[in-house]
Amino acid sequence: MRRSIILFMIGILATTSFAQEKEKSFGIKFSGFVKSDFYFDSRQTVAAREGHFLLWPSSEMLDVNGVDINDKSNFNFLAVQSRLSGTISGPDAFGAKTSGKIEGDFFAQANDNINLFRLRHAFIKLNWDNTELLAGQYWNPLFVTGCFPGTVSFNTGTPLQSFARNPQLRLTQKYGNIQIVLAALAQRDYTSRGPDPANNAATKVSSEFLRNSSIPDMHFQIQYTMKNTEKGSTILFGAGAAYKTLIPRLSSFVGVSTYAVDETVGGFTAIAFSKLAFKTITLKFQGRYGENIADLLSVSGFAVQDVVNPISGERSYTPLKNNSFWGEIHSNGTKVQVGIFGGYLKNLGTKEEMSNSTNSVYGLATNIESLYRVSPRIVFISNKTKLACEVEYTSAAYGNNYDSFYIPATTASTSNLRLLFSAIYAF
Helix, strand or coil: CHHHHHHHHHHHHHHHHHHHHHHHHCEEEEEEEEEEEEEEECCCEEEECCCCEEEEECCCCECCCCCECCCCCEEEEECCCCEEEEEEECCCECCEEEEEEEEEECCCCCHHHCCCCEEEEEEEEEECCCEEEEEEEEECCCCCCCCCCCCCCCCCCCCCCCCCEEEEEEEEEEECCEEEEEEEECCCCCCEEEEEHHHCEEEEEECHHHHCCCCCEEEEEEEEEEEECCCCEEEEEEEEEEEEEECCCCEEEECCEEEECCCCEEEEEEEEEEEEECCCEEEEEEEEEEECCHHHCCCEEEEEEEEEECCCCEEEEEEEEEEEEEEEEEECCCCEEEEEEEEEEEEEEECCCCCCCCCCEEEECCCEEEEEEEEEEEEEEECCEEEEEEEEEEEEEEEEEECCCCCEEEEEEEEEEEEEEEEEEEC
């Protein structure tokens, strides 16, 4: 009897030990926030999700009497940015610490399914001493998580700031204060724009332009970080480059015949950024040169350069270029924070001259010649609750009468003033 009791106790202890060890090895920690946005716009805008993700003011739309139809204010209340994240821990694998994350919100993928839950991030990480491998959906490397605008608006400075999340493989290698990032990306929710001959449409938005190239969107980035714990300061400098290749069409329809075509268009992008964070104040800066970056929600795309084969209709293409610069300064108070964001974007036209100024152009807001934005803000903080106010002024110059480099001879500007109030409860 005593032997049976001893064996039973040993079994209980072993089971408890295994359960405790399993609990240590596996787990998930939930976090996120509930966010409600209340905003007013002075005119009609180009935006996503019923005006929530503001890009720029709409161009003039004149009626028969010369009255601008888009010169009409509007408002909205939404809570679709509310977010839920699950950070996953688990046992070591391949000699590395493992972790994962699944994150979603109610922003959905289009206006038609707004309020529905959508995937934001889903990735696994393997971390060795100085090496990290990430596999899954995460921020595009051109969205630098260590240096991005802290605006109250969900647009985070877009289109001046690159904005996209992509399925990817990302390798990060650390050498002391230096960090090198190599990444290969596909497209999912943030995709390129191109011709749509199959549906007799001018433009379609699809990942197939990148997928058909058989080459991922390739990225390289280097960062230098210096921290001073005594002074409570962090200094970050970095630069990066990316290149992607798109296949605009697989076939061409000429007369009554269909021909296979071999068409490509590339796009090079480069960024430089810095962040200077001190105890009481933080400054951030970024400059970007971009080619064919409509997938980053920027004023960009590509154009038909020429018809290289009149029989098959095969074309050559040239990317649209732009430069953008933004800067931000904000205080680091624990109760009240004030800040201001500002930036400027310039559409530089096509990289190569087009054979005709009337050649087709594909992309996002390719008729915007320049754009600037200024947005001051104030945030009141109490424990896990924030009440934030922001004034966002955006002005866009729309072009007309383009030359063979897609540079407009004339422009007409429109502006929008957004008043935004947000209530955020983090958990």
